[in-house]
Amino acid sequence: MPVQQFGELIGNPQKLTKHLIKVIFASFILAMIAMRFWDQTVSLYFAEPQVKDAIWAIARVLTDLGLSEYYFALALGTWAFCKWIGPKFAAFKKHPETLDYYRRWGLNFFVALIVSGVITHLIKFTVGRQRPHKAPDYDPYVFTPFTTHWHWHSFSSGHSQVIFTVATMMSVAFPKFRWFWIPFAAVICLTRVVVHDHFISDIIFGACVGYVGTLLAMNWMKAKTENGLYKK
Numbered sequence: 145m146p147v148q149q150f151g152e153l154i155g156n157p158q159k160l161t162k163h164l165i166k167v168i169f170a171s172f173i174l175a176m177i178a179m180r181f182w183d184q185t186v187s188l189y190f191a192e193p194q195v196k197d198a199i200w201a202i203a204r205v206l207t208d209l210g211l212s213e214y215y216f217a218l219a220l221g222t223w224a225f226c227k228w229i230g231p232k233f234a235a236f237k238k239h240p241e242t243l244d245y246y247r248r249w250g251l252n253f254f255v256a257l258i259v260s261g262v263i264t265h266l267i268k269f270t271v272g273r274q275r276p277h278k279a280p281d282y283d284p285y286v287f288t289p290f291t292t293h294w295h296w297h298s299f300s301s302g303h304s305q306v307i308f309t310v311a312t313m314m315s316v317a318f319p320k321f322r323w324f325w326i327p328f329a330a331v332i333c334l335t336r337v338v339v340h341d342h343f344i345s346d347i348i349f350g351a352c353v354g355y356v357g358t359l360l361a362m363n364w365m366k367a368k369t370e371n372g373l374y375k376k
Contacts, residue, residue: 150316150359150362150374151374153359153363154359154362154363154366154372154373154374155363155366155367155372155374157363160359160363163359164356164359164360167352167355167356168352168356171348171349171351171352172349172352174348175345175346175348175349175352176345178343178344178345178348179284179285179343179344179345182344182345183276183282183284183343183344183345184281184282184283184284184343186337186343186344187276187282187284187337187340187343188281188282190337190338190340191282191340199338200338200339203334203335203338203339204335204339206331206332206335207303207332207335207336207338207339207341209307209332210302210303210304210306210307210332210333210335210336211303211306212257212261212302212306215253215257215306215309215310216254216257218250218253219250219251219253219254219257220250220254221250222246222247222249222250222253223247223250223251223254224250226243226244226246226247226250227247230243231243245373246317247371248365248371248372248373249313249316249317249373251365251371252313252361252362252365252371252372252373253309253313255361255364255365256309256312256313256357256358256361256362257306257309258361259357259358259360259361259364260305260306260309260353260354260356260357260358260361261302261305261306261357263305263353263356263357264300264301264302264305264350264353264357265297265302267299267300267349267353268297268298268299268300268302269290269291269292269297270289270290271287271289271299271300272287272288272289272290272291272296272297273286273287273296273297273298273299273346274286274287274288274295274296274298275294275295275296275297275298275340275341275342276298276337276340276341276342276343277340277341278295282340282343284343284345298341298342298343298346299343299345299346299349300346300347300349300350300352300353301333301336301341301342301346301347301349301350301351302350303332303333303336303341303342303350304329304332304333304336304342304346304347304348304350304351304353304354305350305351305353305354305357306354307328307329307332307333307351307354308329308333308350308351308352308353308354308355308358309354309355309357309358310325310329310354311325311326311328311329311354312325312354312355312358312359313358316362316373329351330351333347333350333351334347362374
């Protein structure tokens, strides 16, 4: 959605609820379609030797860009810099409102990573879907609910959740570059399928969780604290 419309949703429970229901419903339906028609087929395609030899190595490197620790560090680093270090520099003293905005952005980013991450792990634990690489035929219909073993934490994708949390927050902070963030996040999501850690349906719903969790976090920050990005 256009970045300027985030402000219309955050702090407006009725609009936000309707929007999130639409996003979740559409993502769930698309994920179910992917499970039925694409999951096994796409996994088998990326298992073909000529395809695997061509792209697996680069996908293995790129997929680590979805690790959450990088972005927790970025969020906390931004918050700490804007709160304690930035105000000491003359150049930043001239623009205190900018420092205040990015301080709040860093804190919102941190909370968004936590909220969407908790949702993801609850889904993983409850669904218990087997990862593609655990079955020689990449069977997408193997489930062992309520297990803590990561081999059965395929749905939904945590890396996809993280990178779409990042894409959403970056679109808020740097809206002029929003054309870059979503395609970038989509590429990182796809690497999870290439390396056979997830199915297509996993990354679709993981992306949904990242986006939904981020909006929920921003809404909570506005309602409950003085650090919301969209002030009262």
